[in-house]
Amino acid sequence: MKYWLIKSEGSCYSIADLQKDGTTAWTGVRNYQARNFMRDEMKVGDLVLFYHSNGDTEAPAGIYGIAKVSGLAHADMTAFDPKDEHYDARAAELNVDGKAPVWVCADVAFMRAFDKPVSLAEIKLDPKLSGMLVAKRGQRLSVMPVSEKHFRRIKELRP
DNA sequence: GCCAACGTTGGC
């Protein structure tokens, strides 16, 4: 079993949206490294920290809850939809009957939302969370692995 | 294959 962190702008798709939807296809990832994590390593049952980026003082950037991988990576249809904000003309051209999608998405299911997020500031201050990728300077991956140790610590902070 | 220019992300 692996552990992950996925990022979303809270104003775009929040943990509350996931709670409402139950499950969602994690579409819109347009970075090869992030895609490869989803396509090659994410397995059903893996646990996922749900991170909101671009926060403000009211709702700071940080981890807002926990989700679970509920479906293996499959074609991200938003890449083929010219009306979608994540449309990728080149990927659409390369695609043959949906058989060779450039972009994929795994499905994630809501598990729980934290009463209070574990903010980025809190992550940086906690010695037991040192080395967490998300707190690394310049780290912009929207899907990234999390160590079991760090995952357990997050759960310990929000039991 | 190098690298400058550009666009995007995301913390502050």
Next chain:
DNA sequence: GCCAACGTTGGC
């Protein structure tokens, strides 16, 4: 809104 960091593009 600023700007540093990074990925991608495209000229050569």
